[in-house]
Amino acid sequence: MEMPLPDPAVLAQKPRLVERLLQVLPPEAVIHDEMETRAYECDALTAYRCPPLVAVLPSSTAEVAAVLKICHDMGVPVVPRGSGTSLAGGALPTADSVILGVARMNDVLETDYENRVIRVQTGRTNLSVTGAVEEEDFFYAPDPSSQLACAIAGNIGMNSGGAHCLKYGVTTNNLMGVTMVLMDGTVVELGGAHLDPGGLDLLGVICGSEGQLGVVTEATLRILHKPEGARPVLMGFDSNEVAGECVSDIIRAGVLPVAIEFMDRPVIRATEAFAGAGYPDCEALLIVEVEGSEAEIAEQLGLILEIARRHNPVELRESTSAEESARIWLGRKSAFGAMGQINDYMCLDGTIPVSQLPYVLRRIGEMSQQYGLGVGNVFHAGDGNMHPLILFDANKPGDLELCEAFGADVLKLCVEVGGCLTGEHGVGIEKRDLMVDQFAPDDLDIQMAVKDVFDPQWLLNPAKVFPLAASLGRRAG
């Protein structure tokens, strides 16, 4: 992946930059030793690494504003960072950049059950937002698998989703307001404890803007009362087509499961070998989960099982206890780990129209043969967000490149059938150069014009989202 050359003028300013940062931050919040900046050299896309010039860990909105003002004055690029779990290289530094980490900003500022909102500093981890309201049986709905580690900051940056988004929506549907600092240090408040904006929906643009429009320091989030219970059912099918049809029939029947997860044979076999959840050896497996009281669960599952039976499943397993529920989820939850046992893998994230599922799975299988790399599919079937896991050997020269080429072909296929490059992980550097496959030049131009408004010098999170060639004129000017 090509990155812009570091600006020698910026590199040369390092001593002056550190000195100025130390005027607004305590010494332990300014990391400039070359060994220590290494800790920030990558996110979860570990194939790409580059230590930043400096990393700072401010502890308030005012400190963030002071840092940004200095960097703006000196023309230094800034890369906002939450917990660094991005799978797209969204928080990858450049050698001439300052990493601005919000990890120390993790306070709960206000909990308001009556109005069903919580206000937090954005360095707080996703799971600990729910942790803060659990004693009252409330929760924060978006639940990325990385929720133990990832921060609300990064969730907003990427507009992250989770297993339960079929019912509850993704981050943007649960985000009500932010405090954000622009690159020049201006603090802006958008939204709040009320619904929908009075003017243009700037909050909607900020969510998913990958740290390129401003640094989000505080967030107002919608919280909900927990459902009384939840229960999964497992279904095995002889073909992907039939499993796909079953998914369609369920979602149009008027029952709204909270999750419909799909696994194909390679993943089923891998998880069986790894976790032994007792899955049937079949072509396609669905886990459908519903929520509610005992009676409500029974009513919904009755309908779902009736639909499933019409599709002649090879296996239909209804959980009757907490242990059985855990076993049904066990394989799914260890799927990534299981594939990782076999080899290194790259996790893709394209979305397709649900109706294209069988075709796309078949094509991915064919490509797997062509490239000679194994692939397993595990994904959120209700919304068409695929996660093909391509296996490769990081120690074998050329394998990563081969895997990336395979991945690019799969993502182009997603676009071709009416879908998109990324459903929840974001573009980052990983899919930057594929943007031209999804967007016409004018479509990219209007997005970049939005960046021009918020960050005229293009200092925030450089080299992400837009192909370098497309943004060249703007970055120079």
Next chain:
Amino acid sequence: MRPESEAELAEIVAGAKGPLVVRGGGTRAFGAPVMGEVVETAALSGVVLHEPGALTLVVKAGTPVAEVEAVLAAEGQRLPFEPMDHRALLGTRGAPTMGGMVAANVSGPRRVQVGACRDFLLGVRFVDGAGRVLKNGGRVMKNVTGYDLVKLMAGSHGTLGVLTELSFKVLAVPQAEVTLVGRGQDAATGVRVLSAALGSPYDVSGAAHLEAGVAEDASQTRVRLEGLAGSVAYRRDALLKGACAGFEVVEGMESAALWREVRDVTPFAAREGAVWRLSVKPSDAPGLTAAVRAQGIAAQAIYDWGGGLIWLLVDEVGDAGATILRQQVAVLGGHATLVRGSEALRRVVPVFQPEPAPVAALTRALRGKFDPRGILNPGLMG
């Protein structure tokens, strides 16, 4: 002008010599008055794609909302955000279009449960102020590819571009619905009850309080449940034992009628006065109404979204409460939009809530990018 295609529309915009007034059905014209040549989207009409099994709908922007609702209903589906019909309240005629609905980000009572129009909008095509045909988003339910301009277009009232094609996520119509109605509560009590119901695990899909004299002599507190029949019955009983003790049970068509009334604000349709639409933190709502009355301005309120949305009918005396409402809202958080008011009032009172300086600056700069010549509904949003 009534372009027959997206390409023709693009030509019209590119060649425009002066301001354009963008019009769908012309039923929601509540912004500041705009002068200019009218461009109608009515001929850009039709359902492009409806995949019931994928909950996906793609339509051209000029398609009447009613036509779309009929197409969906035939498959047992609907627009989940329950868009309001503004005609009764504003005394307008014509057929509301999908484009107009999106341009005003119109949502109804179910917004509090499932989200707003903007939350179900998956993709847009539009012509910007320079006459370029642009697209953003797509037709799939999860999409974080590039910046989300779909949300930005929703609620932009035709000031950033003329919408031409829209894709939505739709949902199935549930088997059953029921409304629990309590009478005689004051607004503060009513909103507290609604908060308790919305804060329960019972998945409330409508929560409104109509002050005394609005729907009938007594005030009404309404809580709606929807879903599978058994589930609705279970949750109904649970609420009747808790937050909604003593409430009357209204089912089926009668229940639906109660929510059409809230959605379309019909009680204010035939009454004189200006109508404000306020979005606030629910627990702030009763105090806001009281503050207006404390100024000696007669007012009546319908609280939807558990109190978070106030429809306020006020006498058109002075500035119809604008100063006090906007001051309070600026402090408490939220916004106040003047949805109905005489020409004279709208000349002196901005229709949309004035924004704090840094936000206003960003908004202005964005408009400059989407509409460099300032020809699309100029001044409509202030």
